[in-house]
Amino acid sequence: MxxxxxxxxxxxxxxxxxxxxxxxxxxxxxxxxxxxxxxxxxxxxxxxxxxxxxxxxxxxxxxxxxxxxxxxxxxxxxxxxxxxxxxxxxxxxxxxxRKPVNRQDPGMQKIPTVFVRDFDNNPAHVLPKVTPGCEWVLAGEGQATRKYDGTCVMLDEAGKWWARREVKPRRPEPPNYIALSVDTETGKTIGWEPIGQSSFAKFHSEALKAAGLREWTAGTFELIGPKVNGNPERADAHGLVEHAAAQHVSVPELTFEGIRSTVAGLAAVDGCEGVVWHHPDGRMAKIKARDFPKA
Incomplete structure (x- = not known):
């Protein structure tokens, strides 16, 4: 506090x-x-x-x-x-x-990628080497869920909606912005802004209207739809997907090639962005289909 x-x-x-x-x-x-x-x-x-x-x-x-x-x-x-x-x-x-603490969690920093990125040749792609701290994924200790490709929003306990926003280095923060952390790789500040001043406010309103009289529980959601980030989820209308209720997916083979095959297959079916693993103790790790170099 x-x-x-x-x-x-x-x-x-x-x-x-x-x-x-x-x-x-x-x-x-x-x-x-x-x-x-x-x-x-x-x-x-x-x-x-x-x-x-x-x-x-x-x-x-x-x-x-x-x-x-x-x-x-x-x-x-x-x-x-x-x-x-x-x-x-x-x-x-x-x-x-007050010593710096390395935190691996969604609220303060981005979720770590399961495999190490190829910074020497193409940072957009990963190598067949597990990121330190993500070994639990290949050990089968987490639950794999679908990674939705939209924009993150949050409902707090007071009933107020917020939109996730990243602010580039040396750029001013928007009014009423709550900064959470700084991405050490890009220098961007990660935080929340009131949904009403977000560029996604209209689409969020449409999603709430489409949901009708549903009672919302405090937590984080993915806002998806035709006007959100090019609609990679191929949704017909704007909607909200609760992260806590994300669709479970099966990853039969927990190896580099096995995970590559699974996420490529999911992407081919309906544009699924990737997979997020949830450890029982709260740790998370992710992988996207586009993280893998083309075979």
Missing amino acids: DDFALYGSTYGTLLVDATIRLPLTLREGRDAEQLSRWLHEHPGVEVACPCSSVLRVPLDTGPAAAALDAASSTGTARCCSCRWRRGGSRRERNSDA
Whole structure:
């Protein structure tokens, strides 16, 4: 969680799900009372260290804020990964907790590609070498799902829609933009902007209208349709596909050639962009049909 100021007089508090690096809610103001009230309404919340590990705090004894404050006075709110302790000196926090952390998740950075890219010859293509950290895919530890080719949007817990947007280096961020991370390869800033100011606002509205009276659950979705990125999904109308309910696909052979064959076949049938694997612990990895050089 963090607070911020806009134009010097308007304040807000952003709460983020540390497991998926996506905003939970954006609240007006930054007073402790409203935060405490929100924590009371969500008793299952855990407090995360700046290094992304969950603090060893007895949250079942009361609201997260109160438990964390109580633990601070006894020094028990301590991270087992980087030894950060809430209430410690600034030097302690800076020396341990503020070290850069390599996060592989969809909210803060792009999902890693299963195979290493051929940067020496053609970075658009991959080599038959597994990207470090993605070995679990070939070990069969994840569920393969269809990768939809549209644009990502999100519904937060407050019922507000956001559109994913990338901002090029040295370009100004749009109004009300929530920056999440910077792509180290391209220098682009990745974040969310209110759907109403997005270039996809009209198509998103059409998708909602087409869905009728459906009750939407907070989460991320893929906006697809005739006017979205050239319509690679070959959709007849604009629609929203919930990522949490993505179609499962079968990848019979978890090798370079086996995966290449599967994604090429899926693309030939209906233009499927590729496959995303989901590990039970939240890790993800992807591959696109166009990542492979032509045989």
